[in-house]
Amino acid sequence: MPAQPKRRRSGPRPSNVLVGVAAWAAALVFFFPVLWMFVSGFKQEAQASTDPPTFLFAPTLDQFAAILGRDFTPYLLNSLMASVGSTLLVLALATPAAYALSLRPVPGWRDSLFFFISTRFMPPAAIILPLYIIASNADVLDNVTVLSLVYTAMNLPIAVWMIRSFLLELPTAVLEAAKIDGAGFFTEVRRIILPMIAPGLAATALICFIFAWNEFFFAVSLTSTRAATVPVFLTGFITSEGLFLARLSAAATMAALPVVLAGWLAQKWLVRGLTMGAVK
Amino acid sequence: MTATAPPAPARERRGPGPKLPLGERWSRRGPLLPALLLVVLFTQLPMAVTVYYSLQSRNLLRPGESAFAGFDNYVAVVTDAHFRGAVVNTVVLTAGVVLLAMALGVALAVLLDQRFLGRNVVRTLLITPFLVMPAAAALVWKHAMFNPLFGVLNWALSPFGVDRVDWVSEYPMFSLVLMLTWQWTPFMMLIVLAGLQSQDPEVLEAARVDGASALQTFRRITFPHLRRFIELGLLLGSIFIVNTFDPIYLITQGGPGQATTNLPYFIYQVTFRAFEVGEAAAAGVVVVLCTILIASFALRVISGLFREER
Secondary structure, eight states: OOOOOOOOOOSOOTTHHHHHHHHHHHHHHHHHHHHHHHHHTTSOHHHHSOSSOOOOOOOOSHHHHHHHHTTHHHHHHHHHHHHHHHHHHHHHHHHHHHHHTTTSOOTTHHHHHHHHHHHHTSOHHHHHHHHHHHHHHTTOTTOHHHHHHHHHHHHHHHHHHHHHHHHTTSOHHHHHHHHHTTOOHHHIIIIIIHHHHHHHHHHHHHHHHHHHHHOOHHHHHHOSSSSOOHHHHHGGGSSOOSSOHHHHHHHHHHHHHHHHHHHHHTHHHHHHHHTTTSOO | OOTTSOHHHHHTTOOOOTTOOHHHHHHHHGGGHHHHHHHIIIIIHHHHHHHHHHTEEEETTEEEEEEEOTTHHHHHHHHOHHHHHHHHHHHHHHHHHHHHHHHHHHHHHHHHTSOOTTHHHHHHHHHHHHHSOHHHHHHHIIIIISOTTTOHHHHHHGGGTOOSOOHHHHSHHHHHHHHHHHHHHHHHHHHHHHHHHTSOHHHHHHHHHTTOOHHHHIIIIIHHHHHHHHHHHHHHHHHHHHTOOHHIIIIITTOSTTTTOOHHHHHHHHHHTSOBHHHHHHHHHHHHHHHHHHHHHHHHHHHHHHHHHO
16 A cells, blocks of 8 residues: 555644644653753763752763773673674564565464564563573573573564564565566565565664663673673662762763664654554 | 465465465474574563462572472462552552553644644654663653752752652652653654554545534544554553563662562562562562453554554
8 A cells, every 4th residue: 555645734824833832842841851861971070969950061071981981881892782683683583584474474374473472561570580590500691692682582573573564565566576577585585575675674673772772671680790781880870879960971871872863763663663563 | 486375365464374285384484483482482481480480489599498389379479468569559650651641642742743843853852761771761860850959850840839859759659650751751652643644634634624623523533543542552551661670670679668669670579689489470470460461452452453454
């Protein structure tokens, strides 16, 4: 089905100024904590904790330097390995699976599809104990590879559903033309299907990256020192001893930045990822 | 590729039917199996182990003393006041956040569905709270927003006579609901906005030509169309927010006392502080049963949306 033009109202109306003002006000309220986190990272500690809040100051990179000097890098690398590694594995596993649930469906594909989604609804708290005990017995606690595999399993259902929704949007005529031209299976996949769903795969990758990068519960339960990720680094800021708000803001900004950028890039597809492809 | 399975019927999503030859069936299953295997290994297998543990009396601090316990753990959990408190807290937190976030999400989506200057920038700013790492957001809210002395919240509310409120200690549940509503409103907004923009423009145009007022159009056409999207947002939101862990661990540690201990945090504590395997597992099974209940409604809505599309 061809996409239909979505806009229906033509031309600005007088009430739209009011709408604009209301929308901008709401956006500033919602964005303020993020802005404040970003701004406070460039303050000195004494400027970060003041009453009333300090809005004008000479920015400094001291806090960022201090965080990077405080062994932040290993956490960053672990986060990168766990999220990028799991995302690549998700794509490698989910693309064939989505194919087997759409273009060339297995018998009972509907059951498999809903099985995948039901695993996404599994409460992490309900399976953390066996995962912990199994990992502990196998001596793979505090291991980035294990964390990546957990994230892969966590993101696979979303990826399968999303990629499937992109595969189903491929124009039938193109696929049939390939058949008639005698293209073999692998040629069809490599020359036609993959290039056409490449933007969809990129969107899926961004969504999976977002979920893996931000994940906290499995990370804090299954890692301690060697494999700890960025959110685990942040737990060092739970207690409030002395002035540390500027430093916390700098750390939080660095922790949040990759996903905020990825999300802004992927915002067109965000809703599809969040609803497993049910809403476009 | 065999001639028995032309691509066209498959594209109509009718499925291949039962008459495929055995080899063909397995060659179709092949690509599915690795993904299926990994998911089963990391979610279904642990779940089975959880069910097994829930029937055992076992503590990680006393290895070798495990024994079959029947439903003792379930009885222990259900009669545990802390567990019941956690159930109540989970319901209050989830219902509060889901309803508030949906109300705000609908309002913002209706605004964003209009034309105004800088609409794309506004949408980008509005989705950002959902993107910020929840652990980072929780700590920033705790120390920069809720702080009684230097918090921005007290400063912003000071013209209204609010003075030096220690939000996290005095109103812990309210603080969590506020922070989580901020985080989840963009989620609801995006789903409702997608619903608004998927309306058939011709139907709306027809309503306008027939002289329907804006309010009538909303009540008779937009709202019934939107209902499914709102249901989906409420159900998916509930499933995810029931599992809230980060801000509880980072802002209140379930306290003061047990005031903000929800089920995931309760299970975490029983598991990693008390090492009571049996009870933690039984509590986990209870959570799964509740989730299945919500999820079955969610799946019905999702499959409804799929059918509508077809």
